[in-house]
Structure formats: C-alpha cells, structure tokens
Amino acid sequence: MAVPDYQAFMYPFLQLLKDGGEHTLKEAYEYLADFFQLTADDRSEMIPSGNQLVYHNRIGWARTYLKKAGLINTVRRATFIINERGREVLADSGLSELTKEYLLRYKEFQEFINKKVPEEQALNFVQDQEDLSPQDQLEQSYKIIQQQIGEELLEKVKSCTPEFFERLVVDLLVSMGYGGSIQDAGKAIGRSGDEGIDGIIKEDVLGLDMIYVQAKRWEGVVGRPEIQKFAGSLEGQRARKGVFITTSDFTDGAKEYVNRIEKKIILINGTDLANYMFKYDIGVSKVTQYILKKVDLDYFEE
Incomplete structure (x- = not known):
C-alpha cells in the first residue's frame, strides 16, 4: 500500500x-x-x-x-x-x-496553527483550508513549520549553558549587522552572573553609535522595574539606545514604559529571539528549498 x-x-x-x-x-x-x-x-x-x-x-x-x-x-x-x-x-x-478537524477542538492546537477559531467553527475552518490555492497552502504550511522550529529553538536556548547563551547572542547580533565582528562583539559583551549577559556593542561596523545590550535567560516575565533599571544603566554607559533580550516575555507595563521614555529601547522576548534565530540562520540548518516560478510573459513578446 x-x-x-x-x-x-x-x-x-x-x-x-x-x-x-x-x-x-x-x-x-x-x-x-x-x-x-x-x-x-x-x-x-x-x-x-x-x-x-x-x-x-x-x-x-x-x-x-x-x-x-x-x-x-x-x-x-x-x-x-x-x-x-x-x-x-x-x-x-x-x-x-x-484528523486535523478533530484536533481543532483544542485551544492549544488552534493557537499552534495560528488560527484562533471557536470550536463550533472548526469544520468551516477545515473547509476553508481546502479552498486555499496551492501557494496559499504552501505559505501557511511554511508558517506552521517556522513556528514549530521556533518553539524547539527556544527550548534549546533555555537549556543551554550561560557560556553558550552568550555566544548565541553575540552570533545573532553580528548576523543582524551589529557589533562589528564576532571578535569585537564577543569582547564587548560578557556574562553578568545572573543567567544573563550585558555589554555595549557597535551599532555599525565603524562604531558611529553604541547600543547597550542586556540578555537574560529567564522563565518569569520581565516587568517594568527591571526595564526602568535597564534604562538607568544606559545613562551610566553613555548609550542612547538599548536592546533587552529575554527568553520569557515582558509585562504590558514594561512595554508601555519603553514607548513613553525618550531613549530608544527594543524589547525582544523569547518568541522574537527564536524568530530572529530562524531568520538569520542561527542554530538552524537548511533542509531543502522550494523556488516558486511564473511564466515570464516578456520573454514571449515577439
């Protein structure tokens, strides 16, 4: 069979x-x-x-x-x-x-496929899926795969050693275009002794501006007091910009606070961290690649 x-x-x-x-x-x-x-x-x-x-x-x-x-x-x-x-x-x-239709009765599964629908609408959702074009189905499948890999990445990050976590953050920031070289960024960032790292890196290769970075491998959410303390640290480091990375998440109060202050602080939670790792090929490897093509009408112009 x-x-x-x-x-x-x-x-x-x-x-x-x-x-x-x-x-x-x-x-x-x-x-x-x-x-x-x-x-x-x-x-x-x-x-x-x-x-x-x-x-x-x-x-x-x-x-x-x-x-x-x-x-x-x-x-x-x-x-x-x-x-x-x-x-x-x-x-x-x-x-x-x-079947997938049956599993849609569970909220966790609805969230996994990134389509939150009431239980009574599950059948309609499955039927809608069948009506999608092949390209739409491919894109949705890609999102599901990306989400699955992101969750696996985050689990691995939470279980790694502080030394490895430091290297991971350095690799990611350099891949994103910050910190100059791996060597430069590695020297600028060090472990803080509390399951995290902190330091100052270059915003660009020439170092025309500096960014204060703090990354904490935490389970509990990061609240406003911790972000206020981080904002105060920017003054001491003579930095106008900061990036706070956590393997958990931030409270609404923390998010509202960074939107109100003058200094520019970017908050990266665990999901964001995994997504950036996926995008910049940190901790992942390419299995295969599909290239979508279309007929080039200009080629057939006589």
Missing part, C-alpha cells in the same frame, strides 16, 4: 502509548510501519528533497500534531508518553481515527 498521510498515523501513534510507558520516535517508526503493513518500497520512499523517508516525515508530523493538541507529552528528546487528555481520546469508543 502507499504510505498514508500524516493524519492516518495519529490515532495508532496514540495507541502505541496507551500502556502509559515511555516510547521513542524510533519505536513509533517501527510500530506504525508494521501497523500499516508498509512494503520495503514504501519504507524506502524519500520525500522530494531526498533528505528524509516519507513515512518518517509523516509520522513526525503526526507526533507534532498530537503534542500541539495536548494529547502526549515529551519526556526527553524523541521520547513520549500519553497524558490524561490522550487517554480520554482513546476511551472514546466511537472514535477510530484522528
């Missing part, structure tokens, strides 16, 4: 975890390939880029969707366990398959 789509893999994937034990992605590959009786040809089929097996790719997406819908939990890298919501799904005797 042909390799099923990712939706077909979701329910049996959940069944694999029904014993309550920990199971790896490798186990899922083997279990689901046997479950669907995939042939040797099916198991060796590659996606167009040639970088991954088709059934591995689709099982990977099934895993992602189950996780984003809150049906399974990640124990550690590529190892999963079913949770209470997942057990409730398996306990539904009238259910024998899972």
Whole structure:
C-alpha cells in the first residue's frame, strides 16, 4: 500500500502509548510501519528533497500534531508518553481515527496553527483550508513549520549553558549587522552572573553609535522595574539606545514604559529571539528549498 498521510498515523501513534510507558520516535517508526503493513518500497520512499523517508516525515508530523493538541507529552528528546487528555481520546469508543478537524477542538492546537477559531467553527475552518490555492497552502504550511522550529529553538536556548547563551547572542547580533565582528562583539559583551549577559556593542561596523545590550535567560516575565533599571544603566554607559533580550516575555507595563521614555529601547522576548534565530540562520540548518516560478510573459513578446 502507499504510505498514508500524516493524519492516518495519529490515532495508532496514540495507541502505541496507551500502556502509559515511555516510547521513542524510533519505536513509533517501527510500530506504525508494521501497523500499516508498509512494503520495503514504501519504507524506502524519500520525500522530494531526498533528505528524509516519507513515512518518517509523516509520522513526525503526526507526533507534532498530537503534542500541539495536548494529547502526549515529551519526556526527553524523541521520547513520549500519553497524558490524561490522550487517554480520554482513546476511551472514546466511537472514535477510530484522528484528523486535523478533530484536533481543532483544542485551544492549544488552534493557537499552534495560528488560527484562533471557536470550536463550533472548526469544520468551516477545515473547509476553508481546502479552498486555499496551492501557494496559499504552501505559505501557511511554511508558517506552521517556522513556528514549530521556533518553539524547539527556544527550548534549546533555555537549556543551554550561560557560556553558550552568550555566544548565541553575540552570533545573532553580528548576523543582524551589529557589533562589528564576532571578535569585537564577543569582547564587548560578557556574562553578568545572573543567567544573563550585558555589554555595549557597535551599532555599525565603524562604531558611529553604541547600543547597550542586556540578555537574560529567564522563565518569569520581565516587568517594568527591571526595564526602568535597564534604562538607568544606559545613562551610566553613555548609550542612547538599548536592546533587552529575554527568553520569557515582558509585562504590558514594561512595554508601555519603553514607548513613553525618550531613549530608544527594543524589547525582544523569547518568541522574537527564536524568530530572529530562524531568520538569520542561527542554530538552524537548511533542509531543502522550494523556488516558486511564473511564466515570464516578456520573454514571449515577439
């Protein structure tokens, strides 16, 4: 048989975890390939880029969707366990398959696909998806992939050492065009001893203006008092501009404060940090590339 789509893999994937034990992605590959009786040809089929097996790719997406819908939990890298919501799904005797339409009943999944819709509108949403043009579907799929990678990047950043966090921020700022060279920026920025870094970097290669940078690998949100303290530090550093980076988020009070003061302070939260890393190729590598083309009508002008 042909390799099923990712939706077909979701329910049996959940069944694999029904014993309550920990199971790896490798186990899922083997279990689901046997479950669907995939042939040797099916198991060796590659996606167009040639970088991954088709059934591995689709099982990977099934895993992602189950996780984003809150049906399974990640124990550690590529190892999963079913949770209470997942057990409730398996306990539904009238259910024998899972689809994206079904998962849209969960708020977490709605947020994951970046389309917040009420539960009663879920069916309409799925139908709307089917009406999208191929290019629109491609762009929406790209956004979902970007969001997934962003979340994974942020998890890795939060788990890295202070030394690695310092290097990451330096690499990112230099890739964005700040700090001069890696060596210059590395010398200008140092660890602050509180799970963060701070320092002054060049705004441009020539150093015509300077930017005060503070980055904190925090879990709790950053409030206005912390930003006020940062704004005060700009005076001591003779800087007019500042960038405050956190792996968490900022309170509304902190955001309102930077909009009212004279000095220019940019706030970068965890989501922004991951997005910038994705955009400037920090901590990510290119898997494949699709180039959209159109007919060049000028070429056919006689």
